Amino acid sequence: MPFVKTYWIFFCVAIHVTSSQTNKDKVKYDGSQVWQVHLRGAEDMQYIQKLIDSQDVSIWSLTQTRADFLVRDQNKMKVYRRLVSRNLNHTVLILDVQRRIEINTRQVVPALWTENTLRVGHRLSWKKFPTLDIIEEFYNFLAEDYSSICKVQTIGYTAENRTIKMINITDGNPKNKIILITGGSHAREWVSVTSALYILNNIVTKFDTQSNYIKNKNWLIIPVMNPDGYAYTHTVDRLWRKNRRNFTRCNGVDINRNFDSDWGIVGITQSDECKVTYSGPYAFSERETKALRKLIGSLNWKPVALLDLHSYGNLILFPWSARTQATEDFDKHLEVAELMRSAIFKSSKENYTYGATYHKIYPATGTFLDWAYSEGVVHSYVIEIKDKGKLGFLIPPKEIEDTGKELFAAVRALAKYLNTHKRKTESDTEKKWF
Known part of the structure; x- marks a missing residue:
């Protein structure tokens, strides 16, 4: 049986999706941002996990020293306050996720045959x-x-x-x-x-x-x-x-x-x-x-x-x-x-x-x-x-x-x-x- 360190028991890179997508309306990320936080140890890791479990953030990347996560516009102030309470600073990696998606996907429209x-x-x-x-x-x-x-x-x-x-x-x-x-x-x-x-x-x-x-x-x-x-x-x-x-x-x-x-x-x-x-x-x-x-x-x-x-x-x-x-x-x-x-x-x-x-x-x-x-x-x-x-x-x-x-x-x-x-x-x- 593989051995798992205790603090990893609390870890799962997961995003909660509240319901299945039943229509073809595009999901929008207006005002959403991607933040990066540097972690100091297992307790910080567990704290980020709490943010994930509460659906306040959606994880993008997580290592033992760093967490990148998407924050919806309506959650930014709440997440900021929770990070401050933990004495965690964040860096904004993507200022506007929806704008970045639109910039990239403009060029995804299939080209005409030439x-x-x-x-x-x-x-x-x-x-x-x-x-x-x-x-x-x-x-x-x-x-x-x-x-x-x-x-x-x-x-x-x-x-x-x-x-x-x-x-x-x-x-x-x-x-x-x-x-x-x-x-x-x-x-x-x-x-x-x-x-x-x-x-x-x-x-x-x-x-x-x-x-x-x-x-x-x-x-x-x-x-x-x-x-x-x-x-x-x-x-x-x-x-x-x-x-x-x-x-x-x-x-x-x-x-x-x-x-x-x-x-x-x-x-x-x-x-x-x-x-x-x-x-x-x-x-x-x-x-x-x-x-x-x-x-x-x-x-x-x-x-x-x-x-x-x-x-x-x-x-x-x-x-x-x-x-x-x-x-x-x-x-x-x-x-x-x-x-x-x-x-x-x-x-x-x-x-x-x-x-x-x-x-x-x-x-x-x-x-x-x-x-x-x-x-x-x-x-x-x-x-x-x-x-x-x-x-x-x-x-x-x-x-x-x-x-x-x-x-x-x-x-x-x-x-x-x-x-x-x-x-x-x-x-x-x-x-x-x-």
């Missing part, structure tokens, strides 16, 4: 965040123009009957090591989607000029693991996180809390369906997590690596997420995380830090990261993409391309490492997963 896009065959660009329709166009383009190395596969269907698509890239060698990359598990984390798409685009469209350590891998890339939630952030609520499964009182499960890895720990696993980190009625209750489990089970060879992309925080994380002890591969994780951190810094001068999830940010149960590792994917990592809170989930479109470049630099570093390091024993390379 002579250039007609020639290319899709409207995806690195100048704006794409809708699902545009992402589908890009998938179709890849399937048609790069069919010799690229196959678009449906790995499952969502509660709203959308397809979960995976792009399988290979030079045809059945002995290639498999690397799995996922994005968009949390709907509001748009830059995780565009970063996965950027990596995908670079591998496929520039395949012939890639280094051998890229070409000799079998790449499985799922840019949008949560298409229902992602579509909802474009049409109704820009800051929605979960999937869109319907329950009695509220909608949605946090699919990155729904895997069968330390699921059900009292004080961490969230059992309230109206909380943003709701773990679901049971492990693997959701179609998205079932699709990943089925995918992994269908492979002849287990992936050697997983990169699960999220935002935000400039972090490279590895297991465990709900256990205090280090994994048996801790030294390997440190080595690879440092290589990825260095590659990112060389690419963009962005400074990422790294560590085990439990100790670096907060405990979380039922994560894809931990489940994949427990199933034998030794090199399992989460990358929490930039920034460090200045704009958080509302990173502007002008950052899409540079962010994609730095993430692809990390991917190259991982692939190169895997090319030069063998598994524990030679027999492992001949061992099927099932």
Whole structure:
């Protein structure tokens, strides 16, 4: 049984949603702000938890030393007074959340087909965040123009009957090591989607000029693991996180809390369906997590690596997420995380830090990261993409391309490492997963 420090029992990164969204009126955040507070210890952490539980704030990011949270206009004075009573100072990160949303989403309206896009065959660009329709166009383009190395596969269907698509890239060698990359598990984390798409685009469209350590891998890339939630952030609520499964009182499960890895720990696993980190009625209750489990089970060879992309925080994380002890591969994780951190810094001068999830940010149960590792994917990592809170989930479109470049630099570093390091024993390379 994993051991959990006492003060974490009171912790859960959660937002209370009072009711399910039953209409298509857009959720507005007029007058809302995002504040950042630096924490001095466990008592401050518990105090922030009280603000969350009272629905006075909605948490965006929480570590042992810092809390970023959204404050609604009507709660600002009350929250300010409560922070002062605790002798906690705050910094305003986003002055007007609704205005920032509007600035960013003006550029999300699908572009018209032009002579250039007609020639290319899709409207995806690195100048704006794409809708699902545009992402589908890009998938179709890849399937048609790069069919010799690229196959678009449906790995499952969502509660709203959308397809979960995976792009399988290979030079045809059945002995290639498999690397799995996922994005968009949390709907509001748009830059995780565009970063996965950027990596995908670079591998496929520039395949012939890639280094051998890229070409000799079998790449499985799922840019949008949560298409229902992602579509909802474009049409109704820009800051929605979960999937869109319907329950009695509220909608949605946090699919990155729904895997069968330390699921059900009292004080961490969230059992309230109206909380943003709701773990679901049971492990693997959701179609998205079932699709990943089925995918992994269908492979002849287990992936050697997983990169699960999220935002935000400039972090490279590895297991465990709900256990205090280090994994048996801790030294390997440190080595690879440092290589990825260095590659990112060389690419963009962005400074990422790294560590085990439990100790670096907060405990979380039922994560894809931990489940994949427990199933034998030794090199399992989460990358929490930039920034460090200045704009958080509302990173502007002008950052899409540079962010994609730095993430692809990390991917190259991982692939190169895997090319030069063998598994524990030679027999492992001949061992099927099932």
